[in-house]
Amino acid sequence: MVEKISETRKSFDEALSKVTNPQSLEELRLKFLSKKGIVNQLFEDFKLTSKEEKKLIGQILNDLKTYTQSKFNEFIQKLEKEYTVKKAASIDLTLPGKQKEIGSKHIITQTLDEIKNIFKGLGFSIYEGPELESDYNNFEALNFPTDHPARDMQDTFFINQNFLLRTHTSPVQIRLMKEKKPPIRAIMPGKVFRNEAVSAKSYCLFHQVEGLYVDTDVTFAELKGTLVAFIKQYFGSEIKYRFRASFFPFTEPSAEMDIWWQPKGKEGRWMEILGCGMVDPNVLINVGIDPEKYVGYAFGMGIERTTMRKYGIDDIRLLFDSDIRFLKQF
Numbered sequence: 001m002v003e004k005i006s007e008t009r010k011s012f013d014e015a016l017s018k019v020t021n022p023q024s025l026e027e028l029r030l031k032f033l034s035k036k037g038i039v040n041q042l043f044e045d046f047k048l049t050s051k052e053e054k055k056l057i058g059q060i061l062n063d064l065k066t067y068t069q070s071k072f073n074e075f076i077q078k079l080e081k082e083y084t085v086k087k088a089a090s091i092d093l094t095l096p097g098k099q100k101e102i103g104s105k106h107i108i109t110q111t112l113d114e115i116k117n118i119f120k121g122l123g124f125s126i127y128e129g130p131e132l133e134s135d136y137n138n139f140e141a142l143n144f145p146t147d148h149p150a151r152d153m154q155d156t157f158f159i160n161q162n163f164l165l166r167t168h169t170s171p172v173q174i175r176l177m178k179e180k181k182p183p184i185r186a187i188m189p190g191k192v193f194r195n196e197a198v199s200a201k202s203y204c205l206f207h208q209v210e211g212l213y214v215d216t217d218v219t220f221a222e223l224k225g226t227l228v229a230f231i232k233q234y235f236g237s238e239i240k241y242r243f244r245a246s247f248f249p250f251t252e253p254s255a256e257m258d259i260w261w262q263p264k265g266k267e268g269r270w271m272e273i274l275g276c277g278m279v280d281p282n283v284l285i286n287v288g289i290d291p292e293k294y295v296g297y298a299f300g301m302g303i304e305r306t307t308m309r310k311y312g313i314d315d316i317r318l319l320f321d322s323d324i325r326f327l328k329q330f
Ligand code: PHE
Pocket: 167, 168, 169, 170, 210, 211, 248, 251, 274, 275, 276, 277, 298, 299, 300, 301
């Protein structure tokens, strides 16, 4: 028994000196110090020894127990200390902090948000329609004669004979008037598509904001008043503007609105920003609204060109290229 005890001590020392990782440390603990480990087993054997032997062995067996346990604890403490020192050494407080890349809203989205907010303040709600439209909503219901040049394959992306990518946001007027009874007062923002040669000035895709107000007593003066209130909020109260008579199949009378644009150090000029007019009675008939009872006005503006002017962007393609170096500036 005495011999067994001293052998255990030796093999414990040896095993401890070979511990290199948490797994081998755990193995050592299981082998020697656990309930079913060697040391406890020796205590079991001890129970079976004679009285005289107990006197002799008891002491050294207890010593073995304290020895192994304290060696084991020491070892763990040493490890913990090493770990904290290592960890402290690996923290370099002079390093700059980690920088998070925060995305931002696209400049066109920002412009749209701004326009939506202004019209919300003027009592308009917001309504959206699909980018894939029927020929009927995009042209027919809007009073385009069958041979109108805008229906030409050159301007329109046709999907098939009856469907196309909308060329303006005006078909959303049709959807809205079919769905809701007057009074209707809403703006309709969204993407529109034109089959044009891509250049610095034009792109196959851009954004418009459509406006529509239908009620029993809507006037052209109100249309002008609303648009003037809008551009003053958007461009500032000093903005110079004018209305010019124009033509659209779906409005009568029709006008276009220009603003005076004078970039710093450059010659000023009139710049067209939107089309507008009183909803043509034919359009009201097409959507089942009685033109004897109701009148309406409508307007539609392109977003890209005004945004480009406002920020001095000279190539429309930049707005669609998703080049982070460009987008970061806004
Ligand atoms: N839809 C016309 C365009 O794309 C603009 C417009 C809208 C004109 C509403 C009058 C009324 O040019």
